[in-house]
Amino acid sequence: MHELFVAGDVDSDFLDSTPLRRVVAESWQRSLARGVDPDYGGARSSDLAQSVARMRATHPLASALPVIRRLLVEDATSSGVMVAISAADGTLLWVEGDSSALRKAEAMNFVPGADWSERGAGTNAPGTALALDAEVQINGSEHFSRIVQPWSCTAVPVHDPATGALIGAIDLTGGDEVSSSQTLALVRATVVAVENHLALLRFTGSPRTEPRFGPPRLTALGADRPRWESTDARGHLQRTTLTGRHADILVLLSRHPEGLSADHLAMLLDDKHLDVVTIRAEMSRLRKVVGADLLSSRPYRLTAPISSDLADVFDALSSGDVPAALDGYTGPLLGQSVSPSIGRLRTELSTSLRGAVLATGRLALLRRWLQMPEGRDDRDGWALLHDSARAKPVVRAQARGHLAGLDYELG
Template sequence: MEMTISDQAPELEPAVQAGDDPREFAHVLSAVHDAAMSGGRMPARPRPVIDDSWQRLRAVGLDPDTDCGADRLLEFDELEERRRRSGLAEVVEDLSRNLDSLIDGGDNILVIADAAGRVLWRSGSPRVLTRADQLGFIEGADWAENSVGTNAIGTALVSGRSIQVFSAEHFVRSHHSWTCTGAPIRDPRTGDVLGVVDVSGPAATIHPTTLALVHAVARLAESQLREQHHRRLDCLRAVAAPILARSPGPALAVDVDGWVAAVDAVSPRPRLLLPRGVGPGRRFFGTLGECDVEALPGGWLVRVAESTGMSTTRVVLRTITTAAGAECVEVAVEGPSGGWTHRCSPRHGEILSFLARNRDGATAARLSTHLFGVDDRTVTVRAEMSRLRKRFGGLLMTGPYRFADGVDVQAR
């Protein structure tokens, strides 16, 4: 009768049970892997989640002796764009803080990957990062299952569950000296997977409680994302309420992703599907027809259009002196249904003023040169532009950075 490594696959199944000898277990797994890859009789059956992964990878013809990872890196600009679009940037610091206990010893690294398995962020001691470098386990690398075999990032994405992968459970032999534990992070609004948080290190660092901790931290991150979403909608609702009260017809206030904060004379709904490239002006919405779109802080006012007229958004930048005697830029956004103002930090005011003077737009390098006198501070520029776009929604566009077409911008 065959020995069975694990006949059950509960939601949280550590690769090694408490009391097991990891070295002995790694030896068994190595024999199982060798037999599975050669088509021989396995001395034990791998866990179902591992067996399913191996079967998928054999079906696509992945070579267990392949070198993986480093030849599929993202360019820096694409990596920055993926970080921005991942939906995970707001919880990176919390994930790091909550998993410090696993990283502080210097043997493990923390990795955050997006929904496609691309490594977006990682942190850890120089010693373990150097070991990870040798595997190509670096920022921008493709760690999807079809690319690098069974691993806690790619296999968590395929299976949709938190998973721990130990030693020769990895499909690719060069990963057998490692253990990794990953948990998917889902968008609390839609249930879609945003990415994976992973803790990886030398195989000897395996511990059965790591899986429960990483899983719990991923759930906490989802809760934080939910709370942040609710706070943003509350802020948008507070600004939109008096504007909706003055609106001449049916209207909605939605955030930049179309989630509804408030409605007036429109049937309630959780989300409005936004047309591609939505911006101020008249746009067609599938469920509402022609609508006039105006900018709100962090979103849009969508008014069902009347038979004539067209919504125009005007942005006025004014340099004012505060009560403390400091100069700052006040941004006034005005539309047919009303307006709102926002006082910017000096840096944000300088960026907006520069873009107002250069309506064709500016690259991150050009903005870096304007702000800092050198063209290599692009990471800082992108971070600042991300914050500005959250505040001003679709008034600011990328590729290059610029005010949206059709917005009347004045600097005074």
């Protein structure tokens, strides 16, 4: 079934007709749509691989390592299995257990710092558990990547007991015995113990449970209103809907870490040149939203790094990770903004992503782009899909019809 699926020899009724478990079939479909290569040698290295030591030191599960080692790792060291602990994004933080199994797993890059999300490695227990936020067992050939198919694995997601946020997953990987109901019960019980441990530390006020402050985050892509997310002093996530002008300012400051004078910022925001008094008033109001300590003046600049969906897509493109860029791109940058500089950045991002997708030559990525609002009128993209010898007849027929519709509309 795996051979038929990766070769494209299955129809649209695949989910209804396959003997595969539905959770596996749906994961295969996501893996293929995200451009995962089933013949690639295991997971990719995460962009965070160089900072895995820092991630370990600051991750909430670091304080629970003694619990995990006592309940899982100690017995794994002589039983041919491995225990993997991942962050919420799928990056492996710790991989411990049987030394022989660890050496064999290096061949598929099952090591700290590797990206074992579904996007990075296809169907696998920790990645699929994080994608679904549910416990998962993946047996041998159910893995999407062929190099992983000699292994079986069981993974259960871990949540912050105070906020309910997904913070990672605990996985047990080994032979066929790892996919048993007893193994699932063991990993599930370990996760319960870990979450209780974290709750107890928070309750007792241990320094190890002080809130973990990630950078504030700006969401500026897509049709939804722009949003600002930050963590308060108690570690609770705060979300604020931004005005269009405030979102414009934050995007521009994030792209100009050197800072902007009031005159320069006014020119970037409006080609009719806003006056400096208006800029000062907007910055005063913005400080009340993001915090006075994050914005400095003369010049206006951000005093600490922030994360954003815009930066995520640009970073993914810079590293050549086109599937990740598509995952992060939910739509145009601040589509309602009339700022000339935002318009330029909007065009740059969309054009860069489109060019990267077409350059890959991957039909799955091309079809994802063409399904986006910006891709629906991309005549060159539809023509490329139509002319591809690797496209199925039905797909080519759809592309031919879409091209006919575009030509009719354009006269």
